Amino acid sequence: MEIIIAILSGVLMTTGVYNLLQKQLLRIVIGTVLLSHGAHLFILTMGKLKTGQPPILHDGIENYTDPLPQALILTSIVISFGITSLLLVLAYRTARENNTDNMEKLRGTENE
Amino acid sequence: MSNLAVLPIIIPLIAGIIVALFNSKVPITRILTKILSIISLAVVSYISWLVFTEGAIILETGGWIAPYGIVLVADPLATLLVLTTNIVAVACAFFAPHALTLKQEQHYFYAFYFFLISGVSGAFLTGDLFNLFVFFEVLLMASYALIVLGGDKVQLRESIKYVLINLFSSILFVTAVAFIYGAVGTVNMAQIAERVSEVDQDGILTTIAILLFFVFATKAALFPLYYWMPKSYIVPNPVVSALFAALLTKVGIYSILRVFSLIFVHEMELTHQFFLWIAGLSMVFGVIGALSTNNIKLIIAYNIIPAIGFIIMGIGVLNEDALSGSIYYLIHDMIIKTVLFLIVSVVAYVAGTSDLRKMGGLIHYYPILGWLLFISAFVLAGIPPFSGFIGKFLLLKGALAANEIAIVLVALLSSLLILYSVMKIFIRGFWGEKDESGKYKMKSTKGFIAPIVFLLLFSIFLGIGAEFIYPSIESISSYLLDPQLYIDSVLKE
Numbered sequence: 001m002e003i004i005i006a007i008l009s010g011v012l013m014t015t016g017v018y019n020l021l022q023k024q025l026l027r028i029v030i031g032t033v034l035l036s037h038g039a040h041l042f043i044l045t046m047g048k049l050k051t052g053q054p055p056i057l058h059d060g061i062e063n064y065t066d067p068l069p070q071a072l073i074l075t076s077i078v079i080s081f082g083i084t085s086l087l088l089v090l091a092y093r094t095a096r097e098n099n100t101d102n103m104e105k106l107r108g109t110e111n112e
Numbered sequence: 113m114s115n116l117a118v119l120p121i122i123i124p125l126i127a128g129i130i131v132a133l134f135n136s137k138v139p140i141t142r143i144l145t146k147i148l149s150i151i152s153l154a155v156v157s158y159i160s161w162l163v164f165t166e167g168a169i170i171l172e173t174g175g176w177i178a179p180y181g182i183v184l185v186a187d188p189l190a191t192l193l194v195l196t197t198n199i200v201a202v203a204c205a206f207f208a209p210h211a212l213t214l215k216q217e218q219h220y221f222y223a224f225y226f227f228l229i230s231g232v233s234g235a236f237l238t239g240d241l242f243n244l245f246v247f248f249e250v251l252l253m254a255s256y257a258l259i260v261l262g263g264d265k266v267q268l269r270e271s272i273k274y275v276l277i278n279l280f281s282s283i284l285f286v287t288a289v290a291f292i293y294g295a296v297g298t299v300n301m302a303q304i305a306e307r308v309s310e311v312d313q314d315g316i317l318t319t320i321a322i323l324l325f326f327v328f329a330t331k332a333a334l335f336p337l338y339y340w341m342p343k344s345y346i347v348p349n350p351v352v353s354a355l356f357a358a359l360l361t362k363v364g365i366y367s368i369l370r371v372f373s374l375i376f377v378h379e380m381e382l383t384h385q386f387f388l389w390i391a392g393l394s395m396v397f398g399v400i401g402a403l404s405t406n407n408i409k410l411i412i413a414y415n416i417i418p419a420i421g422f423i424i425m426g427i428g429v430l431n432e433d434a435l436s437g438s439i440y441y442l443i444h445d446m447i448i449k450t451v452l453f454l455i456v457s458v459v460a461y462v463a464g465t466s467d468l469r470k471m472g473g474l475i476h477y478y479p480i481l482g483w484l485l486f487i488s489a490f491v492l493a494g495i496p497p498f499s500g501f502i503g504k505f506l507l508l509k510g511a512l513a514a515n516e517i518a519i520v521l522v523a524l525l526s527s528l529l530i531l532y533s534v535m536k537i538f539i540r541g542f543w544g545e546k547d548e549s550g551k552y553k554m555k556s557t558k559g560f561i562a563p564i565v566f567l568l569l570f571s572i573f574l575g576i577g578a579e580f581i582y583p584s585i586e587s588i589s590s591y592l593l594d595p596q597l598y599i600d601s602v603l604k605e
Contacts, residue, residue: 020280025272032279039286046294069293072242076286079249083279086256090275093260094268106269108343 005045012038025091025101032087036080043073116159117171117186120194120233123152128226138217142209145222149205152229153198156191163191164584168601170239178603179303185239185602188588189439193236193366196446199570200358201229203563207454208351210559211461216261216349224261225355228254232359236366239602241292242299244367245285248331252278255360258352259344267347274344281330288323295320302602305375305595313378321376321383325368332364334424335394338417342401345416346409346466350457353409357416358450362442365423369438372427373592380430387428388519394421395526402533406468408459408541411533412452415492418526419445425519426507434510435589436582440574441503447571448492448500451564452534455485458560459541468537472544477554482542484564489538491571493531499574502582 012034019031047069055067095101127148134140163169168187172178186194204225212221231251238244256278260271293299295316296307308317326337333341341361345353376383398417405411419441426438460466462478475482487498494500504527511520574581591597 020276028276032276032283035280035283036286039283039290042287043290043293046290068299069290072289072293072299075242075246079246080283082253083249083256083275083282086253087272087275087279090256090260090268090272093263094272097263097265097268106272108266108269 001049002045005041005049009038009041009045012041023103025095025103028103029084029087029091033080033084036076036084040073040076040080043069043076114169114171116162117169117184117237118173119159120152120156120186120198120237121184121230123148123155124226124230124233127152128223128230131226132220132223135218135220135223138214141217141222145205145208145225146202148226149198149202149229153195153202156195156198159186160191160195163188170602179298179300182243183239183300183302183602184237185598186237187598187601188584188591189369190236192439192443192584192588193362193446194233196443197229197232197236197359200355200446200450200567201225203450203454203567204351204355206566207354207560207563211351211457212349213262219261221258221261221349224254224257227251228258228355228359230254232363235363239301240299241301241304242289245282245289248285248363249282251360251363252282255356258355259348261352262349270344270347273340277330277340281327284323284330285327288320288327291320291323300602301370301374302599306599306603308375309378309595313376317376318379318382321372321379322386324371324376325383328364328367328371329390330364332361332368332420332424333417334390334420335397335417338394338398341416342410342413345413346407350453350460353413353457354450354453357413357453358446361416361420362446365420365442368424369427369442369592373430373435374595374598377430377595384428384430387424388516391421391425391428392519392522394418394424395522399526399529399533403529403536408456408466408468408537409453410466411537412449412456415452415530415533416449418530419449421526422504422507422523425523426510428519429507429510429514429516430593431510431514432586432589432593433506433513435592436585437503437506437508437510439585439588440499440506440582444491444499444503444571444574447567447574448488451488451567451571452485452492454560454564454567455481455488456537458557458564459485459537461560462555462557463541468540471541473542473546475542476546478557480561481557482538484561484568485534485542486538488568488571489531489534491568491575492534494527495531497575497578499571499578502575502578 016031016035019027047066050065053063053065055065057064131141131144163186171184173182228251231247234247256275296304298304330337345356395418398414401414402411422441423438426434463471491498491500494504508520
């Protein structure tokens, strides 16, 4: 199970990076979303995937689910959710003000 | 008693909320900001006094014992940096009303300013790697809002790059934390350090260390990851640029200092030798950038890069002198970069342009401003007896003791070029014939000068009062060189 999720996370990261390297702003935003999904899945994998066990460490209990990655992933999801919405608004405004959503044209060469 | 450690985070947070509530009444928010930032500085000064006389304050939040809950560790290094942050913040609070437009003030500048301070203090104080990520996000969120404040064409264009690069490195940070959790099974820094030393830092841990370094180096704008920094630091309002220059890159370099003096210290040949290369290249490329441009704001922004190079050089050498030098330089640079950004913004304001080729003879109109710039250039380049000299002297002494001659030469040469790049502003902008054509109408610099002088006094005191400050810095560096002290104080074994 871990290996499948690890591969999935890798695929998400790869597609994320591919999209991040595109010229169109919206694709870049989608790339960051995919990247963060990949990272989140990866955190979950690092805590070992088990089902049906309580997240309790108690004397005599050998099998338990690690609760920490779930706490980490939740925090991380909330943060990336917030940033993605900010990024979408920012990308929209940038495209509107500069009349282009092509990163090649957003280089800014006036100080060179 | 131990609850004191959370105050530097909580006070700005509450202050931010209070200020946001009074947002529509700008005069009230201005006064409130000044009062609250001074209160915060006073409280932090008291905490620093306690930490330096009685030792580190450690708070286990929510009563969870150290490796299980989140700990806040107000050790001397963190407290010193939080204190410097608050000094810079006070100066910026007094500078802000004069530099901002009314519209920017109404769009919650002061609230975000406090959130930024809160995030920075949190990043310095936390003893938990994942919590460090969270505080990074707090300060980055505030910085995203501050950098777009105003929202003109160029600003939006550069902000989106700033947000993207920071977002990307944050995602890598989460991945690195996940790797560490998978490898050692904890995110508490003290416990990571303990476990890494138990297994003697094998290959996978060194790989993770480099990944973490990559993340922090992006935030700290080290070679070759600085390309996003200079242009995005010159587009926002001058106060915002000054805050960013003083705090954001320094949080990155602080994280490197913490992680590579506490956790990953077992593969020195590999990681720390690598740092020396990065340090040298950062210095060289930073000054080349600073010399290549005629935009005065860009000159100062490029000067951030060699400064970061100096600090990482001390981390690379990692002996007592070099580390003291790094810490000294870190404090010095936080203050002097704010001063320079503020001065340059006033120069750009009075000259009506930030292009050096269109200036000249300003000294006849603004003598005080000119001489302030002159002194700051000396402080920055490290002319004795100012603070840059003490930091560089310690760094070079440490590097020579470790037989790293090449980096010493690069550092000395780049110091000279740094001096030249800032002096260029003075020579080309201030010297020269008095311009009689009436191009410069006398603009009032009232309110701009006082915060600059306030910070410059601290900077000069850091240099002249070195005798008084050095023992504390030295105790911090010997504390950092023995990771066991930190581990014991947090885990209490």
